[in-house]
């Protein structure tokens with residue numbers, strides 16, 4: 267009588283495991299980050315007069331635009347390259363711990379959306395290495411957007427995760443600050 271009992275237990279266990287996953291296919295597995303880092307980066311946009319200070323520049327524009335002012339039609343076709351200081355707090359004057367280097371371009375003609383590709387480059391005592399980011403930015407619909415952290419080097423060797431990007435401040439058309447909340451789900 268012992269063996270059937272353990273069989274029954276085994277099969278009830280099996281059912282217990284299988285039924286919920288097929289009955290609730292939408293229930294997502296919970297993931298927890300292995301590392302969480304927060305940085306700010308500061309972008310000073312070229313406006314025709316601040317060449318000495320600007321940390322970003324329009325390098326490509328559609329025929330109806332120019333390289334000084336973002337184009338009509340939701341900036342569609344503008345490509346911006348940046349090399350911005352990265353700080354640990356939201357103060358523009360804090361000592362940078364690295365640089366945010368890369369580009370974004372506007373890619374919809376009837377609303378504001380952009381596509382971002384950039385790296386954080388660190389050579390400081392706190393962090394040494396790079397973190398690489400890629401993703402779409404649906405500017406109008408969300409206050410925050412998640413982009414992919416596709417990899418890293420140095421201290422961030424083989425790291426992957428998600429970065430939540432949030433506008434932290436805007437001053438006129440010249441300065442904006444982004445908060446980047448990085449959650450790594452793969453650490454080495």
Ligand SMILES: *[C@@H]1O[C@H](CO)[C@@H](O)[C@H](O)[C@H]1NC(C)=O
Pocket residue numbers: 315316317318319
């Ligand atoms: C650069 O920025 C500093 C500090 O904001 C300001 O004092 C200076 O006038 C700026 N220079 C130019 C050329 O915009």
Ligand SMILES: *[C@@H]1O[C@H](CO)[C@@H](O)[C@H](O)[C@H]1NC(C)=O
Pocket residue numbers: 331332333334335
């Ligand atoms: C760029 O375009 C803007 C808006 O159309 C215009 O005001 C400005 O004069 C243009 N600048 C140059 C350098 O062509």
Ligand SMILES: *[C@@H]1O[C@H](CO)[C@@H](O)[C@H](O)[C@H]1NC(C)=O
Pocket residue numbers: 389390391394395420
């Ligand atoms: C960063 O890492 C590189 C390569 O491992 C090393 O040569 C360099 O000295 C490190 N820099 C700092 C500031 O730790």
